[in-house]
Amino acid sequence: GAVVSQHPSRVICKSGTSVKIECRSLDFQATTMFWYRQFPKQSLMLMATSNEGSKATYEQGVEKDKFLINHASLTLSTLTVTSAHPEDSSFYICSASTGGVLAKNIQYFGAGTRLSVL
């Protein structure tokens, strides 16, 4: 399958700082990338859908000024958690869609970033 790289895998930061997470599709171009949040022993909650060259679409209840998403190229999307607080501590996962005809349009996931805000 296709490869999606997510970096960093683990980050610890102080409250009030900003953290940037990168998501790259290594062997395909992704017109659409997704950002999810996952709490311990819970499922993935979609935060936003990111399309290259346009503004991200945020899910209800997700603060767009808190979670800044930039999809600057067909292989890179970034999520910046601004002024992070302890309640933002979570596992963040990105995914990228391969595009193409419907049956071959598959979403591949990164390995996730564990954010801990002290």
Added chain:
Amino acid sequence: QKEVEQDPGPLSVPEGAIVSLNCTYSNSAFQYFMWYRQYSRKGPELLMYTYSSGNKEDGRFTAQVDKSSKYISLFIRDSQPSDSATYLCAMSPSGAGNKLTFGGGTRVLVKP
């Protein structure tokens, strides 16, 4: 009520047994059904992808979709300890590459 319901488990089986997982859903617009495997602190890995009702087999894995009952299943034959993971079902009205709705995941433990 959640759109997609999945028993959280844990489901513990002996090595070699058949693992049976399932999800129910309420949104009749769902047409595309996926099963993902997630190891602890890793991203989900796509196992099976089916469209509409029917069965699909891939190696030790069989996925079944019954749209009339809004019920999907995943069977893992000859289970191995390496199959121990959380299994997530996911659904979409418009394809696996588009917005997905996930079940809560079932934790599976295969004991040697």
